[in-house]
Amino acid sequence: MMAGIQPNKADRDGFLPIRTNGFDRGFISVVILILVHLLWMRFLEGLLPLWVATVLCLALAVFIIRKG
Amino acid sequence: MRRSGITSFILWVCLTILTLLPVWWMLVVSMRPRVKLYSKSVLIDDLYWDNFLAVLNSSTFLQYLWNSMVVATSNAALVCALGLLAAFGLSRFKISGGDNVFFWLITNRMAPPAVFLLPLFLLFTKWFVFGDFMLFDTKIGLILLYCVFNLPFAIWLLKGMLDGIPLELDEAARVDGATTGQVLSHVILPLARPGLAVTFILTWIFAWNEYLFAATLTSSAGARTVTTALAEYVSVTGTNWGEMAAMAFLTTLPALVVLGFVQKHIVTGLTFGALKG
Amino acid sequence: MRQSNIGWLFLAPATLILFVVGFLPFIYILYVGFFDWNTNAVDPTLRWAGLQNYRSLVFDTTFLNSLARTLVFAFFVVISELLLGYILARALMADRLWGRQFFRTIHTLPIVVAPIAVGATWRLLCVPGFGIVPYYLKLWFGIDYNISTNAYHAFGTAIIMDLWHWTPFVTLSLMAGLTALPKEPLEQAQIDGGNKLQIFWYVIVPMLKPVLLTTVFIRLMDALRSVDEIWMLTKGGPAEATRFIGLHIWINVFPKTDYGYGAAMSLLTLYVTIVLSWLLFVAMTGRKGGAQ
Numbered sequence: 159m160m161a162g163i164q165p166n167k168a169d170r171d172g173f174l175p176i177r178t179n180g181f182d183r184g185f186i187s188v189v190i191l192i193l194v195h196l197l198w199m200r201f202l203e204g205l206l207p208l209w210v211a212t213v214l215c216l217a218l219a220v221f222i223i224r225k226g
Numbered sequence: 227m228r229r230s231g232i233t234s235f236i237l238w239v240c241l242t243i244l245t246l247l248p249v250w251w252m253l254v255v256s257m258r259p260r261v262k263l264y265s266k267s268v269l270i271d272d273l274y275w276d277n278f279l280a281v282l283n284s285s286t287f288l289q290y291l292w293n294s295m296v297v298a299t300s301n302a303a304l305v306c307a308l309g310l311l312a313a314f315g316l317s318r319f320k321i322s323g324g325d326n327v328f329f330w331l332i333t334n335r336m337a338p339p340a341v342f343l344l345p346l347f348l349l350f351t352k353w354f355v356f357g358d359f360m361l362f363d364t365k366i367g368l369i370l371l372y373c374v375f376n377l378p379f380a381i382w383l384l385k386g387m388l389d390g391i392p393l394e395l396d397e398a399a400r401v402d403g404a405t406t407g408q409v410l411s412h413v414i415l416p417l418a419r420p421g422l423a424v425t426f427i428l429t430w431i432f433a434w435n436e437y438l439f440a441a442t443l444t445s446s447a448g449a450r451t452v453t454t455a456l457a458e459y460v461s462v463t464g465t466n467w468g469e470m471a472a473m474a475f476l477t478t479l480p481a482l483v484v485l486g487f488v489q490k491h492i493v494t495g496l497t498f499g500a501l502k503g
Numbered sequence: 504m505r506q507s508n509i510g511w512l513f514l515a516p517a518t519l520i521l522f523v524v525g526f527l528p529f530i531y532i533l534y535v536g537f538f539d540w541n542t543n544a545v546d547p548t549l550r551w552a553g554l555q556n557y558r559s560l561v562f563d564t565t566f567l568n569s570l571a572r573t574l575v576f577a578f579f580v581v582i583s584e585l586l587l588g589y590i591l592a593r594a595l596m597a598d599r600l601w602g603r604q605f606f607r608t609i610h611t612l613p614i615v616v617a618p619i620a621v622g623a624t625w626r627l628l629c630v631p632g633f634g635i636v637p638y639y640l641k642l643w644f645g646i647d648y649n650i651s652t653n654a655y656h657a658f659g660t661a662i663i664m665d666l667w668h669w670t671p672f673v674t675l676s677l678m679a680g681l682t683a684l685p686k687e688p689l690e691q692a693q694i695d696g697g698n699k700l701q702i703f704w705y706v707i708v709p710m711l712k713p714v715l716l717t718t719v720f721i722r723l724m725d726a727l728r729s730v731d732e733i734w735m736l737t738k739g740g741p742a743e744a745t746r747f748i749g750l751h752i753w754i755n756v757f758p759k760t761d762y763g764y765g766a767a768m769s770l771l772t773l774y775v776t777i778v779l780s781w782l783l784f785v786a787m788t789g790r791k792g793g794a795q
Binding site: 268339378 | 532607611617671672728
């Protein structure tokens with residue numbers, strides 16, 4: 159399992175602390191999106207509506223996928 | 227290093243006792259009549275088989291035992307056949323996106339079963355319904371379901387073994403005019419036989435041991451397995467420890483039988499070949 | 504290596520089955536999680552609920568506590584098993600060990616025993632009034648050990664049971680890793696005058712890192728999903744002291760038939776599992792990047 163997943167040509171170094179490929183960056187974006195939404199619902203939804211979180215996360219996702 | 231040898235020996239003797247103690251206690255309890263049940267001695271005082279006889283005379287338990295046999299054997303056979311085909315495909319052909327498919331196949335084993343209970347329950351009761359037949363509460367349902375964790379396991383184990391069979395043998399057979407199917411049946415299959423045996427036994431044990439899916443996705447004596455019998459027994463009669471121990475021992479028995487045979491391969495299997503035992 | 508289309512043909516049956524029993528359920532709960540669906544309610548059909556299930560879930564303290572409890576359990580179990588397993592692996596590799604094969608075989612036994620039988624066995628050992636463990640602890644050490652009233656005892660017993668069940672696996676895999684280590688760096692370090700602790704920390708651990716991470720990965724995934732043993736041992740009690748997340752889902756969703764909420768619960772658990780395993784996987788493949 160370990161040997162099969164070697165870094166290949168599509169991988170690159172961005173601002174993220176690990177070498178990533180397109181799938182990794184998409185995955186990280188989705189993970190962050192879900193996490194932020196859950197925390198937002200728990201702590202912030204009384205103050206700011208949820209779509210703010212969505213907008214913020216999508217912006218972050220674009221940034222991660224482009225530059226990560 | 228003589229001293230270290232003796233320390234290790236003592237350590238391992240103690241450890242062996244600790245490992246065996248729970249199993250031994252189970253055996254002791256299963257051989258005690260009701261009146262002696264609360265004795266705290268850890269020795270078997272006489273051979274008393276009534277607990278085993280009581281369990282084995284219960285027709286429900288025998289039915290469950292039969293179900294477990296059918297489910298485990300069919301599942302292991304299915305998994306070995308499909309696993310061999312898949313491993314052959316992965317090992318002998320260049321498949322575009324093969325690595326990703328392989329990775330996805332393997333992740334299936336890591337998924338927590340409790341998470342999939344609900345969707346599987348709903349699919350089995352509401353979707354896979356053909357006329358009067360529904361997959362819920364059938365042996366076929368369990369046989370298919372156990373592929374979730376057994377098939378990735380088998381594919382990995384078998385792929386490792388097929389990768390070890392030299393490609394030259396295939397090529398030689400092909401030069402002699404063998405088709406792909408003949409290569410598989412006449413070259414690969416005979417050489418993979420020991421590997422298949424190990425895979426069969428291990429997947430059989432895993433299918434036999436499974437509880438959560440069996441408990442949730444079956445409801446009648448027609449499909450429930452030994453592990454659910456044990457769990458049911460505990461909730462029905464909390465205090466008949468002798469029979470419960472006998473039942474637990476019977477559930478453990480297959481594992482005890484194959485232990486010596488599988489112990490060399492179990493680490494390789496459980497770590498998906500990352501480590502050779 | 505031959506052309507790919509025939510290869511797919513061989514792969515197809517396995518892929519098809521895993522698609523049906525592995526992938527379809529995932530898509531299905533993803534869908535159900537956004538609905539309000541309770542077959543025992545006045546309206547037993549699916550009604551669109553948006554994120555409402557998840558909204559209640561992040562305020563559900565029973566669920567969150569159970570999740571946290573599972574993580575604590577997994578942490579303790581994995582750490583202790585690594586330590587114990589390492590010591591035992593070294594002991595099993597001692598130069599002169601009489602009966603090595605015998606010990607190894609006996610040690611493998613717990614791995615293949617059905618989890619449900621493990622739970623039943625430990626229940627026989629530990630149940631108050633019947634088992635020998637409470638009896639002898641009281642007799643020899645004067646400890647009042649009771650897994651059905653004392654939350655700490657129950658939690659501790661769950662950990663010890665898991666140690667019994669899975670330390671053998673860690674021992675065997677670490678042993679496989681240790682046997683495969685090259686000898687030269689170790690000898691070199693000894694010549695250079697490193698003491699045992701230094702050799703362990705600076706030579707063995709780095710070389711063993713892939714094996715350690717693989718073992719942690721597999722054990723962690725198993726610890727996060729243990730249900731059967733705990734169910735037999737304590738039924739999640741006393742109160743909720745040993746109700747780990749898998750058990751929580753199991754004993755909550757089915758009697759209540761609140762499928763939408765159950766789906767959300769399952770998905771959130773899956774999310775935590777996936778994130779944890781991905782982090783470990785990244786560490787495992789060692790993809791250090793960023794700073795060149």
